[in-house]
Structures are given as structure tokens and as C-alpha cells.
Amino acid sequence: MNGNRTRGGGLLVAGATSDAGKSVVTTGLCRALARRGVRVAPYKAQNMSNNSMVCHGSDGRPAEMGRAQWVQALAAEASPEPAMNPVLLKPGTDRRSHAVLLGHPAGDLSSTDWEQGRRHLAKAAHAAFDDLASRYDVVVAEGAGSPAEINLRAGDYVNMGLARHAGMPTVVVGDIDRGGVFAALYGTVGLLEAADQALIPGFVVNKFRGEPELLRPGLEDLEHLTGRRVYGTLPWDAGVWLDSEDALDIAARRTDDGGDAGRDVRRVAVVRLPRISNFTDVDALGLEPGLDVVFASSPQDVSDADLVVLPGSRATLADLAWLRSRGLDRALHEHVRRGRPLLGICGGFQMLGRTITDTEGVEAGPGTSAEGLGLLDVSTDFTADKTLDLPSGTALGAPAHGYEIHHGRITAGSGDEEFLGGACSGNVYGTMWHGSLEGNAFRSAFLDRTLGREPSGTDFPAARERRLDLLGELVERHLDVDALLDLARSGAPGGMPVLAPGGVR
Template structure:
């Protein structure tokens, strides 16, 4: 059987494509269909480690990882065959079927599409052969007329699969009807018939006030507005881009702990902090200045796609001094992946992977960048930690994933002087003697229920509940029978 395909386009980035595709994956799976997500090309530094068809492991965008979980299927690299990980404003690392492709990374943007489309098309065809429905997600807008001749994420998959499409607009930003009409008008003529409905997302207020705009839009385009979805702060699903305003970063109840996450320019894997946003009593702050760290119980240095450059940015903001002062007072500091590397004494780059730099010196470690990237799922048990804010992790078995260049070891000269970092996860995590500075390579610590309970006495909201709520939201706001018809013959 060849699966039917439903594409979720957006009028812009941030319109709500990812969460709507996730909700649809869940809703259709609850109807008994075998559903899989698909995004031909994703640009994001939020990535997850998943299986490859050959039995190995590779990277895909985090959004497709969560969409697969919502659909109740095992995530694999075919669901996001091409992943672009920005390293600078004009440069991205290219990941094809889960693995870094240096040759494609070196190519110009427009030269990549004809090279990768056969691989993307095969991944889609394989998924269609194994499922009843593919929920596709576009990127940006399908009306980027400067890119239409090389578009392999919005246009080519719809043509190839003869997919039906929805178009989502963020009405909270204003101009939604103009965005919808303009996008429809700029679509290639042969794809306008694929567009079956408009969706207004993030609406606040009385939907009756929208009249007669939906009717006038349909008169102009022939396309009905199928749903007006309410603005839902704190819906519990990690957002594609990770950083939110403060309204979405409190799990409810009185604040007992404030966590400041340093938001440097090439920050990565922010989706792993969603459990902190969902946890009652926790306030999450995105720290870009020393003032943002004031009053924080924890300061977290998250992953980075450009560790040396982000470390230089951190110093330019004066955040290095703020972090050092916090640690000197006994405050909790956590470095994850690139953040761990920053906490050490030095970054050494013999192969030109990332850059050389002095570290923050809060852990007696040194990192040497290697040519090959480590990409794997991992599980390990914490050894006993020194008394301090991280001591509760002792004896806790955690599961997560690694995505990093580089190998971190104790600094030989500092070891000779008696400065020791306690290795509390073999090859993965180290803690200082005072017990308040912890660095680890393992992503996903706060997604582990035992770890979250040990550190905060909190329980993360189960993802299954988040997915079910999203499915219920679309069911309540699409007219009866519409969703079934979109996936029907």
C-alpha cells in the first residue's frame, strides 16, 4: 500500500507548523492509522539521535522526533532525511540520512537540491510503503519565490506524493489574512489545487469577530478556512526554536527554583529543557546578560553548535564573570555538551573543527576537538557525587543521547597540582570537588523522570498527555469529518 500524504505548510516560520503536524500525527494515530511524520529538510540545532535503517544511529530534527512519538512509531532518519545545522550566519553543517556529509556542506545552497532530492524522495517512498498516512511538514513558507526552483521541502514532496495541504498562519502577529492570500497567490499554479484549507493559529478572543473575512478569503481563493485554533501558552511540547518569552516558562504554582539557561547565539538542543518549563515551582529564564542570572538557583550552559564562538560571545556580555561569581558563592552550575567544554580550562582544535579558546576554568578539564562527530544514544549510572546541589543524582541511572565533536579529559598539569574533577559518569560527566559545578555530555537529563525527581522533587508531565491534549485541541476546532476527509480517498 502507498500511504496518502497531508502537508502542513505555514505562511512563515513560527506560524505553528510543527505543533499542528504533531497534533495531526496523534489524532490520526488514534483513529487506528499507521502514521509517520516527514520533513524533507529541516534547519535547526535542536536534534535527536535515532535509528538508521541499517541499524546504526544518526541525527534528525527534534520536531520530527516528537512527531514520531506522537504517532506511536519509532523515529528514524528517513523522517527528516536532510538536516541543516547552522554554524554561522552563512554556513550550516549538512546532515544527510543522519550523518554529516562534508561534501554537501561545502556546496553552495542552490547546488545541493539536485544532489539530495533523489535521497529525499527515496526516504519518502519507503515511509509511504510502510504506513497508511504521512503527515508532512513544510519549512518557512511555500511562497518563497526566490527558492521555488530548488525547493525540496515544500513543493517537490507535494508534487511527488500528490499530497493535500493545509496552510497555517499566526493570527496573533497580525496580518494573517494578507499572509494567507499572498501565499496562495504566490504558489505555483499547479499546486494551488493541493491546498485544501486555511488554518488560523494562536487566536485570542471571540472567533465571531473574524467575520466576514474567512468568507471573503474563500471567495478570492476558493479555499475554505477549516479551523481557528486558540492561543495555547505552555502546551507542553518543545518548540522548534526553543526560546520563548517568560509566559511559557513556568510550570505553575509558587516559584521554588529559578533556572537561568545561557542563551548564546548558536545554542542547541533547547528542547531538552521542556520538562523544566512544565515542572511546577520552576521558573526558567533565558540569560543573555549578567542581570538575567541575578537570583538564579542554577545557571545552565547548554549545548552549542559553535562552542568557541559562543564562548567568546559569553565573555563579551560579561556572563563569564557572573557565572564565576555564582559558582564562587556555591551556586549550582551545569554545563551540557558544549557547555561542559566551556567549563574546562581550554578548547584545543588541531583539525579546524570549531576553534581554540581558553575555557572558564571551573572544571580542571581540557577538550580536544576531533574530526568525527559522536552521535549515539547512551545510558549510565551516576557514581556518588560530592555534597552539593547535584548530590541527589548519585546512584541514578539515566538515559539520553550524545551529539558532539571532541573528547574531554582531566587537564594533566592541574591533575599534577592536585586539582581533581570527579568523573561521575564514565567518560560523560565530571563534578568539581566542591560539588556545585557539574559538566556532562549526555543530553536529556531533565527528560529522565528519576533525575528530575532527584534534583527538584518534580515530575515531568508525560509526553503522552501532551500529545493527547494537542490531538483533542484540533479535534475540537476542526468541523466534524474534516480531518477524516483530508486523509481519505
């Protein structure tokens, strides 16, 4: 254990389950503390997600980090950097992930070498935490999954392994909306060994809907049974919507509040690829009045769409085969034949081309190739070198910017026009730039060109700031921020009782 408290303080936000609300609590605390003038940084030792972002590394080069930690850095009013998410695992299959270490490719990791293959990652992750703690007043660290995954505890460096390394107090978040929250919180602590339990002073309850007085007896019993505090209960709020780490909440990523009744509503269908990546590319479309954004996985889902988006993919060849197996390739051709617009982003753009070849075995076996959909005159070759960039330029008469994260190298033919690092032909558009639709001017120009929509005045960056402010306000109102800040600065209090002492281990 590193018990050096002369450096900046730290607090670990763990979860009784996946999707319990660790990201929400971490982000809200970052914004609340930043408002108080605390120099705060977010941190997640290891993030498993295909939702990533480009930032600048310590050497000034473009680097990659998890999208959730990038947003948390915005909440903390800190510059995003790879140390905030030192290990990013991007699943390509159910058993193998592409590893990104401190912003740059670090090979693949398979389920068969999980514990052995992560040892060097753990060392680098803890060093990154120590670096942040030396430069910030407080580091709010987010755990991954649940700390009670006892089958993984020996190699853990994200949850209690991190807490033990830094001597860091840990609060466990429980999702009451799912039910069973009291058992989940008690059981999370009870399954841990005594040294881990000693670092957990209490809990946060998340996603509560209902009358607080009805909940109070349960909270009091939980405190009595565990000898630990409940630091507050965050209410359910439909306005809380953050760039998430994975596709768990894709079905809920709808922003229509019913205010489009009577309007000329256009339907935007986003193809839900099995290995979809950077699906936050369409978040800004979801905020546009008069657009109904849905995720689609069948030909019927896209048949009545006014605009179809083919998003990025971590497994372009495999997802292209999936597309064909479901008849979506024919549906997309019919969509274009009817004169309706189609937008491909990164991997989705590559699928729109003539051929895709994996020369160096980045996704499949070396030399594997497949015909694309043939809607654009481009070809793609996957090579080991990875492109990370923050490009800007002009398209459709408007300023545009975005970020690039890809292995594929694009060769364009002579039949198409250039479009945001990609190509366009007629009503088919392909770009290698993620995030371009977040730019208000370009999004307005694109919707005008493709759907004939007048500029709505929607300001996506301002809307994100309002969501972060809302989250900070909810945390201030409903959590004991003073106590949590004191924990971060002073460390876990001594004398925490051990639950189920001598139990079967």
C-alpha cells in the same frame, strides 16, 4: 509528479509564515489520526535547527534527527527514524550549516552554494518520503518556512516541490495572532504558479483568541475569494507547548502559572548562547514547582540565580568568546565562588574545562584553540568523527539516561569525579548527556543535591504525553479531521481555481 495513489496517502502542512503553527498542526494531526487507528508517520524533508535527537537508523546504528520530528513520531505512536527528517541543517554561522543526511554527517552547506549544493539532498529527501509512504497509511508532512518564498522555488524540495513530487494535497496554516492572516493566506496561494495552486485545497487558521462569530465573515470571504475551504480554526491554548525547532520561542518557554506564590521559589538561569543547541534540556526544570526558569544573556541576569545552566552550542569556540565579551565568564566564576551550583551540558560542559582545540577545523580554522573557564579539569579536542549515542547509567545514586551528539573528544584530568559522561568538582557539574534532566529519578536527585529540593513527583514523560493528547483533542474538536484524512487518502481535488491568472511573475 508522482501520482501513484496505491501507496499510503499524504498531506502537506505548509505555513503562510515561519512559526505559523505548522509543527503544532502536524503533531496534532498525527495524534488524532493515531487515535483513530491510522498508521501515520510524520515527515519534514529539511529541518534547519540546532535542536536534535538521537534515534536508531535502519541499520540499527544511532542516528540524528530533528527534535520536532522525534516528538511528532511520539504523537503518531511510531518509532522515530531518520527518514522522518532526512535532511537536518544545523547552523554554525549565519552563512554556513552542518548537514546531516539520513541521520549522519554529510559535510557543510554554505549560502553561496545553496541551490547547487542541495540537489543531492532533494533526491535523498524525496526517496525517504516515498519509503515512508510505502510503509504507512498516511504521511503527514510539515513544510518549512513559507511555500511562497518564490526566490527559492526553483530548488525547493520541502514545500511545493515535495507536493509536486508526491501529487500531495497541501493545507496552508496562518497565524491569526500576528494579524494580517487573510492577506497572508490569500497571498501565499496567489504568488504560486498554477500547478502549485492546484494542490492547495484550503487553509487552517491557528492561534485564535476571541469570539468565533466575529471571525466567521472573514473566513467566508476568504473561501469565496479563493474557492478554497477553511478546514478549521485552532484556538490559542497556553497548554500547547512542544519541543520546538529553533530559538524563536525561547522567551516564551516559561511554564510557571503563578502557582508558586508563597513557596520557596528558586531561580534557574539558562545562558542564552547565540548558537544555543538542544535548549529543550531544561524543559523538565520548567515543570518543577518552585523553580523559576529564565534565559540569561548578561552578568546581571545570573547574579541572583540559585542554579546556572550553561547549555549546548553549535559553535562552542565562538560562543565562548561571546561569553567573555559580555563578562559572563567572570559572573560564572563569582557564582561558583559563592557556593552556588553550575551545570554545563555538552558544549557548555566543554567551555567549563581548561582548553578547547579545534584540531580538524570542525568549527573554526584547523588548530584554533582557546582557554576554557578552568572550572573543571578537562580538555576538549574537536575532530571530524561525530559521536551519536543513547547512554544510560547511574549518577547521584539514581538511574540516568540521555543522548550524545557531539564532535568534541573529552580528556579528563585526575582532579574531578566522573559524572554522566563528563566530570564534576564541588558545585560544578559537566555532562555530555543531553536529556538527562528528563529522567524523573535523576532530576530529583540532582535538585536535591544542588538546591536541597525534595522530590516533587513531577513526571516529565507523562506531562509530554498530556500535551500531545491535548493537541490531538484540540485538532479533533476544531478541525475537520474527516475531510483532511480524505484529502490525504484521495489526493487534491481537481478544479482548484487559479488566483491572479496572468499576473506578473
